[in-house]
Amino acid sequence: MSYFRPLFALCSGTPDGTPYPQTVHDLGVLHVPSGRVEASDPYVTLGDGLVATVPPGSYPVRVTVADVSDARDGSHPREAYLSLVVSDAAPVADVRLVSPDGAEPPTADEFYGVGVDAGTVALADAGAVITCMPPRDGDWYEDIFDNGTEQSWFALQDDPDHYRNGCANVTLPLATAGENVVLSHSGWGDGFYPVVSTHAADGTLLGVHIDLLVAGPDHEDGQDEDEEAPVAVGA
Numbered sequence: 001m002s003y004f005r006p007l008f009a010l011c012s013g014t015p016d017g018t019p020y021p022q023t024v025h026d027l028g029v030l031h032v033p034s035g036r037v038e039a040s041d042p043y044v045t046l047g048d049g050l051v052a053t054v055p056p057g058s059y060p061v062r063v064t065v066a067d068v069s070d071a072r073d074g075s076h077p078r079e080a081y082l083s084l085v086v087s088d089a090a091p092v093a094d095v096r097l098v099s100p101d102g103a104e105p106p107t108a109d110e111f112y113g114v115g116v117d118a119g120t121v122a123l124a125d126a127g128a129v130i131t132c133m134p135p136r137d138g139d140w141y142e143d144i145f146d147n148g149t150e151q152s153w154f155a156l157q158d159d160p161d162h163y164r165n166g167c168a169n170v171t172l173p174l175a176t177a178g179e180n181v182v183l184s185h186s187g188w189g190d191g192f193y194p195v196v197s198t199h200a201a202d203g204t205l206l207g208v209h210i211d212l213l214v215a216g217p218d219h220e221d222g223q224d225e226d227e228e229a230p231v232a233v234g235a
Contacts, residue, residue: 002096003095004111006217009207009211010064018217020067020068021066021067022065024065026163028060028061029061029169030059031058031128031180032084033177037123038050038126039052039208039210040122041115041117041120042118043141046124049122052100055086057086059086063184065078065079066079078188079166079185081212081215091201094200111233113232116186116191118190120184121184123181124172131179132175157183157185166185167184188214195209
């Protein structure tokens with residue numbers, strides 16, 4: 001199903017249709033050997049997130065950041081999209097809502113996505129999360145996410161010299177072949193965010209994106225406040 005919003009992922013400058021200048025930042029490569037990429041809140045739902053199918057491989061991940069400051073002077077950046085770039089060989093011709101593997105497509109007034117309760121979204125190989133994270137009966141928060149070391153996920157996200165402040169590319173604890181997760185703060189914070197895929201004119205998959213609902217028109221740009229928005233499935 002086609003997406004109900006304009007998409008400005010991976011667009012630098014100020015794209016027509018959004019008032020906010022954007023910059024695009026590289027977050028390294030995500031390894032997806034299983035061909036199943038999971039989008040989640042890594043601190044809450046890692047292993048239980050929405051899973052989409054991509055060709056097995058390793059792909060660049062990029063974060064699109066919007067400057068929402070009144071002066072447009074770069075003083076108020078917000079993450080707008082977290083994107084897995086499957087291919088950049090063709091222009092985007094179609095943007096589609098992603099349905100989890102095995103789920104029915106959303107109806108015209110619904111969408112699937114990522115529920116966020118810890119202000120962060122992530123992309124990871126769904127198979128690697130199963131094999132490269134310790135058993136769930138351990139305390140992931142104290143042992144991995146915020147363990148007081150410079151390699152904790154919290155510390156890496158807060159390190160401006162590790163890609164950029166608010167983002168991280170982290171090797172999973174039990175990785176044997178570089179299995180990893182790529183994290184980003186989630187724009188305005190907690191909420192429920194659509195996951196979409198972009199396609200070339202012939203249908204070829206170009207990317208998978210978490211839309212953090214920062215970029216795009218707002219009520220002041222002519223959006224009808226009384227217009228009913230699609231309902232998040234599972235929010």
